[in-house]
Amino acid sequence: MIKILLFADLQEKVGKPELELKLEQITVEELKSELQKIYPLINLESVMTAVNEEYAMADDAIKSGDTVAFIPPVSGG
């Protein structure tokens, strides 16, 4: 099980703040493609990914038990 956190416009477009996917292992890039298929309205292109609260690269591995957050362009301050 991989937990996925959504924020800002992603959260609004998907209609919920969290998703859970039954997956054993997947890369960041692959997970993004999977989600794009399920939610064609969202755009994950300029979205960063954090795995367990650390920024991750496209080919980093995600495994069951991890928490993945999709981070749209930030606008704090």
Next chain:
Amino acid sequence: MIKILLFADLQEKVGKPELELKLEQITVEELKSELQKIYPLINLESVMTAVNEEYAMADDAIKSGDTVAFIPPVSGG
């Protein structure tokens, strides 16, 4: 009568915060020389002069009724 205000080390060296001199008219430079004669211990060389709360130049005139302040190098902040 010209009122003279002294601050910081000047005030301590002269031993008082204010002086009054019976003078009708004098320039800033002349007033400095006069004071140097009366108080040889003070050094007015790098000291600015304000006349009626405005910085004044060496040859500006001071007349009876004016308030002159000698401003040693400032160190606020």
Next chain:
Amino acid sequence: MADLLYEIVNEPIQVESLVKKVSVREAGAITTFIGTVREWTKGKRTIYLEYQAYIPMAVKMLAQIGKEIEEKWTNTKVAITHRIGRLDISDIAVVIAVSSPHRKAAYEANEYAIERIKQIVPIWKKEHWEDGETWIGDQLEKFPYKDGKPILKDVEL
């Protein structure tokens, strides 16, 4: 919670409390940056803002910015609090306090902190205009992510 240097809060931020957090006997200068909600942006009127954060990671990123600063400018001390939720005009969204023995470092480090917040801290702002609303992604326009992650400069995450 009063002693935490990096916080995400729901309530109004007290500037004075951040000043106290960085006030040490070595400090000769403390700078604060206070980000407030501005009414007008490029001719558009804001009614209110809404901030959202990925809280645990945002706190971690704020702490990282503090660590970067304390490495770059010796003897500085940093505290940052960002508020989330609904904010009205003139409300304080963020306060950054930096103390240093010398003023130059206190200014530079403070400005560095706000720039970094706008790069790496997972906080989002939704503008509620007179005529609509939108999530703002400052990042998108200004710092395209080459590797799908933000500019991390000379610091390892």
Next chain:
Amino acid sequence: MADLLYEIVNEPIQVESLVKKVSVREAGAITTFIGTVREWTKGKRTIYLEYQAYIPMAVKMLAQIGKEIEEKWTNTKVAITHRIGRLDISDIAVVIAVSSPHRKAAYEANEYAIERIKQIVPIWKKEHWEDGETWIGDQLEKFPYKDGKPILKDVEL
């Protein structure tokens, strides 16, 4: 006295009150500079400080600095309070608050203010060290007065 933008006071300064003075609906950024009494300076230990001011002229000069800033950086608002009398370690000697629609101006204008205070405002600091005391004249070392008056740059007194 609460609404005066430029003040010389004998009592502790509240940072928050200066922030309020410059907080306007147009502001998106407020910077403050807080000058505090540092314990160590070049290996010498300060026990306490004593500040003296030529009060009416100091207030005038602070107001002039504010005017210079508001001319140089559009839509900024400035408030400055300097404390005089005896100050202990970590006490606040001066607070400068600058608001602006944009952060860059708020930082620059604030730094300009403290530099100008050190040039033209008639305030003096006496350091009481462990082993003696002395009136400090920063000015003397750093900005020799060519015409017997301080550097007034591009502004008429």
